[in-house]
Amino acid sequence: MRIVAEHLNYTYNPSSPFAAHALKDVSIVIEEGEFFGIIGHTGSGKSTFVQHLNGLLRLPSSMKKYKPKKPKKGESLPPAPLLKVGEFDLADKKTDFRALRRRVGMVFQYPEYQLFAETVQEDVAFGLKNFSDEKLTEDKIANAVRAALEIVGLSYDEVKDASPFELSGGQKRRVAIAGVIVTRPEVLVLDEPAAGLDPLGKKEIMELLHRLHGDWCKTVVIVSHDMDEIAENCSRVAVFSEGEVKYCMPPAELFRHAEELIALGLDVPLTAKLCLALERRGIRLDCDFTTEDFIRKTLVAVGEKDA
Amino acid sequence: MDAIRFEDVSFSYGSGAFAIRNLNFSVREGEFVAVLGHNGSGKSTLARLCNGLLVADDGKISVFGKSVSEKDNLFEVRKEVGIVFQNPDNQTVASIVEDDIAFGAENIGVPREEIGERISFALKAVGMEGYRNALCARLSGGQKQRVAIAGVLAVRPKVMILDESTAMLDPRGRKEVVDVVTRLNREEGMTVVLITHFMEEALRADRAIVMNKGEIVMRGTPEDIFERHEELQTYNLTLPRIGYICRKLREGGLNVADTLDEEKLAEEIASCGSLRNI
Numbered sequence: 013m014r015i016v017a018e019h020l021n022y023t024y025n026p027s028s029p030f031a032a033h034a035l036k037d038v039s040i041v042i043e044e045g046e047f048f049g050i051i052g053h054t055g056s057g058k059s060t061f062v063q064h065l066n067g068l069l070r071l072p073s074s075m076k077k078y079k080p081k082k083p084k085k086g087e088s089l090p091p092a093p094l095l096k097v098g099e100f101d102l103a104d105k106k107t108d109f110r111a112l113r114r115r116v117g118m119v120f121q122y123p124e125y126q127l128f129a130e131t132v133q134e135d136v137a138f139g140l141k142n143f144s145d146e147k148l149t150e151d152k153i154a155n156a157v158r159a160a161l162e163i164v165g166l167s168y169d170e171v172k173d174a175s176p177f178e179l180s181g182g183q184k185r186r187v188a189i190a191g192v193i194v195t196r197p198e199v200l201v202l203d204e205p206a207a208g209l210d211p212l213g214k215k216e217i218m219e220l221l222h223r224l225h226g227d228w229c230k231t232v233v234i235v236s237h238d239m240d241e242i243a244e245n246c247s248r249v250a251v252f253s254e255g256e257v258k259y260c261m262p263p264a265e266l267f268r269h270a271e272e273l274i275a276l277g278l279d280v281p282l283t284a285k286l287c288l289a290l291e292r293r294g295i296r297l298d299c300d301f302t303t304e305d306f307i308r309k310t311l312v313a314v315g316e317k318d319a
Numbered sequence: 320m321d322a323i324r325f326e327d328v329s330f331s332y333g334s335g336a337f338a339i340r341n342l343n344f345s346v347r348e349g350e351f352v353a354v355l356g357h358n359g360s361g362k363s364t365l366a367r368l369c370n371g372l373l374v375a376d377d378g379k380i381s382v383f384g385k386s387v388s389e390k391d392n393l394f395e396v397r398k399e400v401g402i403v404f405q406n407p408d409n410q411t412v413a414s415i416v417e418d419d420i421a422f423g424a425e426n427i428g429v430p431r432e433e434i435g436e437r438i439s440f441a442l443k444a445v446g447m448e449g450y451r452n453a454l455c456a457r458l459s460g461g462q463k464q465r466v467a468i469a470g471v472l473a474v475r476p477k478v479m480i481l482d483e484s485t486a487m488l489d490p491r492g493r494k495e496v497v498d499v500v501t502r503l504n505r506e507e508g509m510t511v512v513l514i515t516h517f518m519e520e521a522l523r524a525d526r527a528i529v530m531n532k533g534e535i536v537m538r539g540t541p542e543d544i545f546e547r548h549e550e551l552q553t554y555n556l557t558l559p560r561i562g563y564i565c566r567k568l569r570e571g572g573l574n575v576a577d578t579l580d581e582e583k584l585a586e587e588i589a590s591c592g593s594l595r596n597i
Contacts, residue, residue: 053489053491054459054460054489054491054492055459122487180358180359181358181359182358207486207487208405208483208486208487209358210357210358210516210555210556211357211516211518211555211556211557212357212555212556212557213357213358215557237489237490240560277491279490282560282561282564282581283564285581286561286564286581286584286585289581289582289584289585289586290585290588290589292585293585293586293589294589295588295589303560303563303564306564307564307567307568307571310568310571310573310588311568311571311572311573314572314573314588314591
């Protein structure tokens with residue numbers, strides 16, 4: 013499903029002293045099949061944006077009470093916001109949001125805090141049962157849960173009867189992710205999927221996302237603070253700052269703007285810092301900012317000199 | 320005198336497996352020690368044993384010479400050792416910043432007039448003077464953690480333990496918190512035990528220990544430890560990315576020394592001769 017957002021605006025606590033304009037005229041297109049990254053510091057609007065993707069936050073025009081504004085004479089209205097996820101038009105009141113949510117899975121920050129059931133099996137099956145239109149047979153449920161647990165790297169027979177609270181931190185997060193992907197969503201959105209894990213846990217989660225990406229979920233969207241993670245994994249990145257999209261491009265192009273990103277208060281990947289430091293010493297490396305490419309290009313630069 | 324001393328300490332959560340096994344370790348007064356280890360290696364158990372939140376099954380733990388296992392000492396020990404936990408939201412007890420900071424000090428019976436002074440001191444120490452009457456709920460994660468640190472400071476402990484206090488913060492918040500504790504250590508002589516799995520943070524410490532399966536498996540300065548990268552990997556820890564790059568460049572035949580500083584590495588690469596632009 014292709015995601016098209018145009019002129020999105022969102023204000024928290026509108027018409028109150030705490031009103032906060034979280035999104036300002038945001039336009040982004042995410043193609044089907046992308047591994048899309050969203051970065052920006054706390055309060056930049058990135059979570060507000062992703063919560064629109066499965067209708068947790070709604071466009072005004074999709075609300076029951078919405079009445080379109082009529083322009084006064086001589087006044088032109090700002091362009092109407094538009095948000096389409098595949099065939100779903102999220103600006104439309106008649107959209108079936110339940111059907112949408114079945115196809116756009118959302119994994120929140122620290123999803124393990126949302127585990128609640130007595131056994132892993134029940135926890136993972138919860139969303140599946142809720143989203144199903146007919147009553148599922150026990151067999152069907154067990155098969156779906158088994159497949160979901162196995163793709164996240166857990167053994168169904170070992171964990172199905174365990175309490176989710178007995179598992180380790182990394183395992184809990186996997187169970188929580190299994191509970192979302194069990195409905196086989198086409199788009200999977202994850203808010204800080206690797207936050208709070210140790211380096212190995214981080215690596216395993218990113219490997220898991222690559223395993224899911226493609227066959228299981230066509231499109232993966234991650235929100236992250238970890239620039240190295242973004243540089244290594246994403247096909248394209250959108251940079252949010254103060255509710256606006258400042259950049260939207262592949263990481264290989266984005267991190268050439270390292271100085272501008274630092275000025276926005278954002279971190280840049282280590283490779284970009286190294287490239288900047290090398291540039292100050294008169295060496296320009298044309299790398300795509302993944303660690304491996306940086307190493308390769310540096311070595312090539314040295315090799316050419318020797319030749 | 321040692322601020323914290325563990326002698327042959329063992330602890331298990333009752334399920335049979337040891338969370339801490341025969342641990343011997345001490346922290347000198349005024350030292351900055353980093354504790355590294357993957358999830359489940361026993362780091363947090365270690366923190367909770369230090370001030371008697373958990374009681375050791377075996378062995379002896381003392382804080383400034385006072386045994387933690389004696390109930391009568393607990394009150395004194397907890398005044399000396401403050402802990403800042405992982406989740407900023409779980410440590411807030413009041414809705415206004417100054418009330419939250421005062422909570423610990425009030426509990427140990429500090430006179431009212433003095434509490435005011437201590438709040439001012441603590442807020443200044445964490446760089447949040449302007450937030451005395453702010454609502455805790457409206458602070459950012461990094462700010463909340465700094466308020467939690469201020470709450471510990473108001474008790475005037477000699478030792479501060481940070482149990483993955485930066486794990487839930489964004490890079491900016493993480494830097495705020497680590498800067499504050501580094502300054503407290505350098506300028507106020509506070510003893511700091513920083514438990515973390517961010518390798519970069521461990522670099523600020525005087526000394527680092529690595530834990531695995533409830534035991535201390537590596538000890539040394541952070542630089543020493545990062546040099547032993549193959550050993551680190553066996554404990555499910557990874558080098559800081561920059562260490563990995565140094566190693567790979569060396570394997571590729573580029574003569575660069577191990578460093579954890581970007582500028583230094585760039586200098587090293589540049590000094591390998593006049594590189595061509597590619």
